[in-house]
Amino acid sequence: MQNEEQARLAALDRYDILDTPQEEAFDRITRLVRRIFDVPMSTISLVDAHRQWFKARSGVEACETARGPALCNIALREPRCLVVPDTAADPRFSANLFVLGPPLIRFYAGAPLRTPQGVAIGTLCALDTQPRDFRPDEVETLLDLSHVVMRELELRRVATTDGLTGALSRQAFREACAGALALALRHGQPLACLMLDLDHFKAVNDGHGHPVGDRVLAEVAAACRSRLRGSDAFGRLGGEEFAILLPQTGAAAALAVAETLRAAIANLRVPIPDGTLRLTASLGVAALDAGTTEADSPEVDGLLASADAALYAAKAAGRNRCAGAPRLSSGAGARRVLKAGLLSFDDGRAGLDCTVRSLSEAGAALNVVDARDVPETFRLSIRDDRFSRRCRIALRRDGHLDVAFV
Missing domain, CATH: 3.30.450.40 (GAF domain)
Known part of the structure; x- marks a missing residue:
């Protein structure tokens, strides 16, 4: 079973x-x-x-x-x-x-x-x-x-292309990330990933209808692509969330690109029946340093997760801004998984089901229904793998936990 x-x-x-x-x-x-x-x-x-x-x-x-x-x-x-x-x-x-x-x-x-x-x-x-x-x-x-x-x-x-915006599909973007990451590591080159999310986009759909929302997404995509290089990859991850891959780009240059895109979106004026619509976006930046080795590098999911965490920080700080992620080292060796797990605490008297989303030698990323009441330390078990490790929470956000093995 x-x-x-x-x-x-x-x-x-x-x-x-x-x-x-x-x-x-x-x-x-x-x-x-x-x-x-x-x-x-x-x-x-x-x-x-x-x-x-x-x-x-x-x-x-x-x-x-x-x-x-x-x-x-x-x-x-x-x-x-x-x-x-x-x-x-x-x-x-x-x-x-x-x-x-x-x-x-x-x-x-x-x-x-x-x-x-x-x-x-x-x-x-x-x-x-x-x-x-x-x-x-x-x-x-x-x-x-x-x-x-x-x-x-x-x-x-x-699908490899999003029909509405012309951006790479989610899966195609992930594949582009995997190829670019392998190339950057092989040649010791920097690499950066941006995560972009339109602020309060639900209000656009709710207030003006989905046709206007679709026009907004298409115009935002066009504005972004016009400011990127031919070697950059631009993908739509879903809804109003986009991602950009910047080969041979370090952290400082990537933040400058993010700011250029943020300003371009803020300057957009989308015509609607009763006037024009103005937009803002928040962006998160994660960068891989030049000379990073495979042993120190995250996998694709670690790169995307770091950019997403930076995006979350930008939104938490007030939106319409860019934020950078810490240096990519904590995700080293993490591999994407989807496994059933169990959190045990109070000397085994209490337990909570979880979904394990990534694993490395150092830790794991977990999803739970409610992360607020999970204690700082617990034991993670993965029944199918006969795996059991003591953990300490490194990051707690909504239904997500990043944990370090102790």
């Missing part, structure tokens, strides 16, 4: 979709589910080791929940579709947290999201606060829509 779960997590990891911003292509499907079935809630739920995370949600406030009580955790194992006409009358769910409390689910229909190899990585759900029937033809319609979700995920996985 553990091997099956690890294979499922590996399949999910190949789509590189977890924790990406909302996207209209997926939001549209949840809106369709609500209209077609006349239900107040719908989600596209992806299930990792410790939680269900919603790539899209309509009528649901939370962006993720713990995996344990999630009805989608049961639907994953269904050959076709899990339909529960009245959760209060079903002994499997009558005492469920999400039935007794928000979002007060009384009706549930969940179709597994299956890869072409038949592995379930999540569900497409229709939810109601009142009991109701679900006819066989409605089951077939929900299954058809689940195939639409998977087709969209497959297209994202294999």
Whole structure:
């Protein structure tokens, strides 16, 4: 059973979709589910080791929940579709947290999201606060829509260019990073990565509609590309988040490029029916020093994570600014993984499920539902690998922990 779960997590990891911003292509499907079935809630739920995370949600406030009580955790194992006409009358769910409390689910229909190899990585759900029937033809319609979700995920996985902005796709950008990082290490050259996020972009979509939001993204992408070299790689990681790879560029020069892009976006004027729209962006910069060896270098995920941490710092400092990451050394040897883990503390009397996102000889990056109550030291176990190490928290942010092994 553990091997099956690890294979499922590996399949999910190949789509590189977890924790990406909302996207209209997926939001549209949840809106369709609500209209077609006349239900107040719908989600596209992806299930990792410790939680269900919603790539899209309509009528649901939370962006993720713990995996344990999630009805989608049961639907994953269904050959076709899990339909529960009245959760209060079903002994499997009558005492469920999400039935007794928000979002007060009384009706549930969940179709597994299956890869072409038949592995379930999540569900497409229709939810109601009142009991109701679900006819066989409605089951077939929900299954058809689940195939639409998977087709969209497959297209994202294999695409090299983002159709809206012309930027590299998320996967293509990661591949460009891997090649450039290997080349920089081989020749002892500097390398930098910028992470760019438009400030308050949700307000643009909410206030002016998605067509205006799409025009904003296209114009921002054009403004950035016009100020980059032909050797630079420009990618869209999802939603309003972009990344730029700068070969043969050190930290100081990379910060100057980031400031140029920030100013260009601040000077943009996007025409809208009732005037013009002004924008700002925050940027994070991570740089690899010239002469860095493979032993001291992060892998691609370490490079992106450092730039992302700097971006987070720029936003926390007030947005519309650039911030640099510390020298890239703490992520040395880190490899990307997606594994089920367990945090143990209070002499083993308490435990918390987690998802391990990267591992190195020195530490790990972990995701948990709520990082606030995790003690400073604990034991991390990875059941599939028979791995167990004492840890100390190095960075705590929302549902993320960077830990050092002690």
